[in-house]
Amino acid sequence: MTTSPKSRRRVLVSVSAVAAVSLGVGVAAGSRIASPEDAAAKTAPPKASQITVPVEKKALASKVVGRGDASFDGAVNIRVETSGLHTPAVVTGKVPAVGSTITEGKALLEITGRPVIGLAGVLPMYRSLSPGSKGPDVLQLEQTLDRLGLDPGTVDDEYDTDTSQAVERLYEKAGYDAPEPDEQLSQAVDNAKKQVDAAKNQLRQAKSQLKAAKDAKAKDTSVQQGAVDDAEENLADAQEAENEAEFKAGTPLPVSEIVYVKTLPRRVDDVKVERGGTVNGVVMSASGAALVVTVKVDAETAARLKAGMAASLDLGDDGTTVAAKVRRITKNGDTYDVVVAPNALTASQLALLRDANVRVTIPVKSTAGKVLAVPVAALSSGSDGASRIEVLRNGQVELVPVKVGLSADGFVQVTPSGDAKLSEGDQVVVGK
Numbered sequence: 001m002t003t004s005p006k007s008r009r010r011v012l013v014s015v016s017a018v019a020a021v022s023l024g025v026g027v028a029a030g031s032r033i034a035s036p037e038d039a040a041a042k043t044a045p046p047k048a049s050q051i052t053v054p055v056e057k058k059a060l061a062s063k064v065v066g067r068g069d070a071s072f073d074g075a076v077n078i079r080v081e082t083s084g085l086h087t088p089a090v091v092t093g094k095v096p097a098v099g100s101t102i103t104e105g106k107a108l109l110e111i112t113g114r115p116v117i118g119l120a121g122v123l124p125m126y127r128s129l130s131p132g133s134k135g136p137d138v139l140q141l142e143q144t145l146d147r148l149g150l151d152p153g154t155v156d157d158e159y160d161t162d163t164s165q166a167v168e169r170l171y172e173k174a175g176y177d178a179p180e181p182d183e184q185l186s187q188a189v190d191n192a193k194k195q196v197d198a199a200k201n202q203l204r205q206a207k208s209q210l211k212a213a214k215d216a217k218a219k220d221t222s223v224q225q226g227a228v229d230d231a232e233e234n235l236a237d238a239q240e241a242e243n244e245a246e247f248k249a250g251t252p253l254p255v256s257e258i259v260y261v262k263t264l265p266r267r268v269d270d271v272k273v274e275r276g277g278t279v280n281g282v283v284m285s286a287s288g289a290a291l292v293v294t295v296k297v298d299a300e301t302a303a304r305l306k307a308g309m310a311a312s313l314d315l316g317d318d319g320t321t322v323a324a325k326v327r328r329i330t331k332n333g334d335t336y337d338v339v340v341a342p343n344a345l346t347a348s349q350l351a352l353l354r355d356a357n358v359r360v361t362i363p364v365k366s367t368a369g370k371v372l373a374v375p376v377a378a379l380s381s382g383s384d385g386a387s388r389i390e391v392l393r394n395g396q397v398e399l400v401p402v403k404v405g406l407s408a409d410g411f412v413q414v415t416p417s418g419d420a421k422l423s424e425g426d427q428v429v430v431g432k
Contacts, residue, residue, distance in 0.1 A: 056411070057370045062407065078108070080279055121141075123137050125137070125260055128255040130252035150166040192245040199235035266289055293342075305326060372423075402417060
């Protein structure tokens with residue numbers, strides 16, 4: 001069969017078109033086919049780059065920050081020893097109000113019409129004292145009287161006439177009559193005075209008889225002289241007995257009229273008695289007149305603190321703070337109580353702090369001005385255990401040995417070691 005030229009041209013055009021389409025499809029398909037290596041290269045994460053921050057020049061300050069409850073310092077229970085009373089221990093007056101202040105040398109209560117005077121001291125009042133008493137409780141009394149300016153004479157452990165007179169002045173200053181000695185002691189003084197008067201009369205008579213014998217020009221007056229000598233000796237003995245009786249009858253200090261508290265003044269927190277009631281044990285509880293804030297910390301934190309450190313108390317959202325000091329640190333079970341006392345308070349600040357929970361800041365250490373500092377995360381250790389940091393310079397990481405100083409708020413003070421160089425603004429590596 002013979003094909004015309006025109007038909008052959010149509011066949012060639014069709015074949016060329018099919019070939020062209022096939023080539024395009026092949027190229028497109030080929031562009032979507034990749035080797036495993038190419039696929040891995042395209043899906044791999046980018047190469048890690050260093051995360052850097054600049055070296056800073058700043059002042060660092062380490063501090064302890066916590067919250068604590070405000071309260072009046074050192075609550076104690078106050079007891080009155082009433083065993084020396086011969087009548088029921090009835091409260092007759094001076095019942096204090098909660099919130100009032102107990103002042104040294106003043107009556108904090110009245111029992112059976114007599115004052116109970118508060119004094120500062122460690123030993124409790126465990127017995128009545130009187131002239132002739134000796135012991136550490138006498139020493140404490142005289143130290144207290146001396147501190148109050150009441151002149152007890154020589155401060156020792158003996159209750160003497162000077163002590164009695166100082167006790168009288170104590171009561172006078174408190175606004176009360178001094179205690180009376182026991183009736184038997186007063187009677188002993190009266191009897192001693194009578195003996196002195198009798199001895200004086202005897203001496204006068206003996207002297208009169210001796211004079212009469214001499215006036216009569218008696219040759220022997222030895223009997224009359226002996227009577228005078230005996231009368232003089234009897235008078236001396238009577239006067240010594242009178243002095244002793246008067247000494248013993250000096251002003252006493254009843255056990256029921258003094259209460260010792262470790263420190264004064266104090267604030268009355270609670271009153272256990274009322275007027276007309278009978279004292280039985282604790283009469284009131286009182287705490288220190290000074291307001292303090294107690295913060296609980298762990299043993300590691302407590303080891304960084306000590307009494308006398310400066311502190312500050314945050315009084316509210318307005319940023320008002322009050323300067324304070326650490327008063328003491330005491331162990332309390334598994335934790336420690338850090339007691340912080342404000343240096344001074346206004347009436348309004350006292351009102352804000354009373355029974356409040358406040359933020360306390362205690363600076364522990366600080367640098368002397370600005371120092372080179374980097375984030376703690378920038379530090380690493382070499383094989384020798386020395387500290388170092390990585391500094392990025394001109395695209396290269398350089399290890400810089402450093403000495404480490406104070407650490408605070410996530411930063412640490414660093415000083416380049418040896419010939420190493422480090423400046424503010426240098427980029428240090430903190431991660432990758």
